Amino acid sequence: MEPEHQEYKGHRIELRAPTADTLRAREAEPGEEFELLIDEVPIRYGQLPDGSYALREYAYDWSDNPMDLARKFIDYQDRANEIRRKAESRRED
């Protein structure tokens, strides 16, 4: 794995080497060598026994690539927010 960044649906995804402050602040999960950020917000992740990665906040959709996982998470958040928005407007009607 190498540090990298990309734009996806208007979001910036970044995989970067952790700073000394970050290393002090948290205990890394297995496989969490790099810091994953979406729009500068750290996203915790880890590696499962078979080598695939999962996010702590979105833990049941796995991938062998944390960047791919970040894209899946963005897609999920879009879907979930749309569902919540529709449910909210139904309640208001």
Add this chain to the structure above:
Amino acid sequence: MGVRKNYRNLTNVERDRLVQALYQLKATDLVDQFAEIHAMHFFHNIHRSSHFLPWHREMLLRFERALQEQHPDITIPYWDSTVDRRPSNPLWNDSFLGQFDSAWDLRRALGSGPLSTSRQVRINQGRDNYDSFWRELENPIHNRPHVWVGGVMAGAASPGDPVFYLHHGWIDMLWARWQLAHPEAPFEASGPGVGLDDPLMEWPDRTPADVLDHHALGYTYDIEEITYDIEEITDRPAEFGTPPATSAPAA
């Protein structure tokens, strides 16, 4: 012996009893403690390993015993997500699990992903060895409902949503049913440290060997041949209506 049953077969009394016990366990911080235990071990062999099924069986058993301290007749019901596939299903009624969404700030988004089908479950039930069985049962069959519910249920601390226990009750039922249909299939370790006699994370005095026989743990499922007593039959619920057929067992 306690009978774990489809949530649709709960009487109103049983449903309300479970809801009240869940609130009690939340108030004593036990719901959050179980969620923390699950999150802490998420990447440490409780998923994607041969300990996936035994670890969650042990966890459910411990949570069920905590519920039974609130009322001794409580058993964890199950949600068959190949049958109950809609946000309009009674599982999500405000009288049942629907109320917890706002009460516990679960941020659910029902329908956030696909669910598996009864055909996929039937095929999985036909696998003739433990290794191929648990891998497919975990992903996609087990994973999808976590994403479908969304919010807390989609994260590593998913036991913070009480539907976790009904979902894993179903997964445990599918394992029990597969075990009954394949009594000769041995437990197979997926790697070092996750064998039949290796300790389970968090509960090192327990191993998969301790939980293989769910009857020995004191419970059975309503899909097994059981005799209901007359009191249970006359206390049938009206609100949830006739339960739909659950996924058919493998021939």
